[in-house]
Amino acid sequence: MHYADFFDKDQILKIHEASLELVEDVGLIVRNVKARDIFKKNGCLVDNKTCLVKIPKNIVEKYREYYVPDYIFTAQDPKFDINLKDDRPVIVTGSSAPNIIDPKTGEERRSTSTDIANIAYLINELDGFDVFSISTLADDAPKDQISLSRFYPALKNCKKPVRSNTPTIKDLEQVLELGYTIAGSKEAYMKRPFINHHYCPVVSPLTMDVESTEAVIYLTQMGLPVYGTIVPNAGMTSPMNMLSTLVLGNAEFLALSTLIQMIRPGAPMIYAVLSTVADMRTGNYAPGAIETGILQRAHTEMARFYNVPSGGYIGLTNSQVNDAQCGYETGMNTTAALLGGSDLFNMGGLLGSLMAFDFSKAVIDNEIALMLKQMKRGVEFKEKDLGLDIIKEIGPGGTYMDCMHTMKNMRKTAFYPKVATRDMRGKWIDQGKEDAQVRAFKVADKILSKPNKSAFDSELDSIIHSKFKNLVKGNVIW
Template sequence: MQYFSYLDESALDRIHEASLEILEDVGLLVRNKKARDRFAEHGAAVDETNERVRIPADVVMRYLALVPPTITLRGRDPKFDVTFPRKLPVVATASSAPDIVDPVTGLTRRATSQDIARLGHVVNELDGFDVFSISVLADDAPEGHFNLSRFYPALKNCLKPVRTSVVSVDEARQILKLGELIAGSPEAFWERPFINFGYCSIVTPLTMDFDSTENLMFFAENGVTAYGTVAPIGGINTPLSLPGMMVMVNAEWLATMCLAQMSRERTELIYNFLPVFADLRDGAYAPGAIEVGMMNSIVCQMARRYNVPAGGYLGLTNSKVSDAQAGYEKGMSPLLGALSGVDFIVMGGLLDALMSLDFGQLAIDNEIAKMVKVVRAGVEFSEEALAIDDIKRIGPAGIFADAPMTLENMTTATFMPELADRKLRETWEEQGASTIHQRALNKSMAILTRQPNPAALTPEADARIKAHFPGIVAGDSSLPDGWVPAETGPTAPVRARRQSRRRNAPG
């Protein structure tokens, strides 16, 4: 497939050269002493007084040659393992929002471990998503269980690859122990490690902090599946131009890559990024900007130049509700990414600049993900597909509705959405005049009513976990009290507006 691209080869060469120049002449501020020592041992120039590390171009290129061309994210069930690049992009939910839109009240509140259990259950059944990137935090986490209270309910209720970040190496060890308990033994887990991590080792501009850099080295040293993300904000900590931001992103990714390969050669990585832009009218954080998709297109070009998988946080939105703004912001950048050859898209479920998750939006984004994959699958071209014989046989003023090809391909030739409405207006009104968000909430609720969850852990595995981690959260998926199918009658929108006004009234 020929991918869309903005830049020609000479421009990509110049970005590469400029990135090497930045790393060699300016370098990075590296807060972690172990990392500085590792850089020094492998050919970088280190100024201990200023904690500055400068990486010569030949060192960068030596380690770039060691990065594997693919990465594998594993799930509890190996049938859900994903290795990419592949023909279709791998799509994940977006992660780590502090809040959730309560499906019963419609109001935002702090997310809990039980919300994560429900989300894992739902994502397991939404076939547009390949990976459950744990979507929210757990406000009810007991002391010492901050990310354990996220990974446990996620892994307990989802067979697909699960990933998120951790605060420290101690937390990482805790989560890996959880994996060993689920697998039944350390040997069984490490034969096929099904826990995946992310990290942000770079603080733009050009700074490696202590803890996340420690995590990067720990993951690489121990062969743990993990990948870094570069997250610049255009106009705040990078130049306010796409080429200038790309030079910064590329230099920072190359520095991360070097440290990972210095820690363990052949460490799998993704050229993954979350480049957002500041709306400088008021400084707003704008992950829904179309320039995010444009930057992803250039990142895809650089990743192919380096022969590594390309990933990006796409399909994010600044909208606070599931509305038209959410629709176009969540649709445009993933589509541009797919056309540009992105291998890994992090997109599902979040609203309000990554601050909240909505169960209805999650189901809508699943449908967007499936449409993006249809686009990326491309057009099958063959003599049979040309249908010349049918065209000649049916001829002028004919109809193709009963042609053998039509009957054979009627449910496969085009994408059949489940949530998007295509009925006549009269039929839609007679059936309740529902919104797509109402239908999407009903889909998520229908999944949660299928009990027991077929993806749930065995009682034996759960007993091992509870014995090892006293006081761990319950981690069970259940339908929230009071969540009933969204109203779809003709008066439902009016009632919903009245109820919203009552909920938000002072006092």
């Protein structure tokens, strides 16, 4: 497949060399002691007083040789396993919003573990989504089970790959213990680790934090799936220029990936980003801006140069409702990323700059996801499909409506939406003038009104609740 590129080979090399210069000459503040020790052990210049780490170019190049082109999201049910190399575009929900648009009242409120259960079941049933990145927080979580109260209802109700993060190592250990319990043993879980981990250990500009970095080290040492996202924000945490923001973000990716490869050479990674340009009129965060799609394409070019999978948070919106702004921000940026060759799209379900989940938005995004997958398929060239025989048979002025050829190909040639309407205005009026928001909610309501046949059985559920006292119920309640 040919991609829409911004740069030629020489320009790619100059961006790479500029990023190398940053990590070698400027370095990063690395606040995690273990990370500094790993960098120092492998030949980097480390000042423990200032926490500054400088990574020589030759060290980056040495560990770059271990990069691999594959990344697999493992699911509880093997039929849902995803390999980014083969299955792009891989569609993931947006994650970790504190709020939800209440499906009954339409008002924004804090999300709970029950909401997570409902969302998990919905995503399990929507064909456009490949990975459930836990969409919200759980405001009803016991204080010592913040992460369990998210992962448990997610894993209980969704058999697709589940992905999220944890605030502390203690939380991470609890989540892994949950995984061992579901799998039947730690040994069984390690063979198929179906919890997928994601963190943002690099805080722009050029700083590595404590807890997220600790989690990345811990999981990499264990051989479990983990990757990080790089998040420079032009005008705030990177220069107000897209090329220099790309250089800075690329340097941060190289620093993180070097650390990962130092720990476990050959560890799979994703070049994941949420590079943005701030709205300098107000200072507002603008993940829905078209520059996010442009920067995603630019980072994807660098990922292809490094031969690693790429993607990130793309297709987000600043809109607070499912309106035209919401649609064009999601649609334009995901299309740009797809044409640029991105593999992973964290795009589903969130409104208001990642602050609130909306069920209708998730269903609409599912439709966009299916369109992206259709676009990726494109027009396959097979000589038999040139259609000369059928065109000659019908001839000038004929119709293809009643041809067997049409009947045979209609389902595989066209994508038929469930949310978008194609009816004439009169019929649309007769049907109640429903907009996309209403039609999408009807799809969600139909799914969530049915029993979830994928949920844990009562025996496993009892085992989990006996191990984790006071754990949330995690049931779908609609």
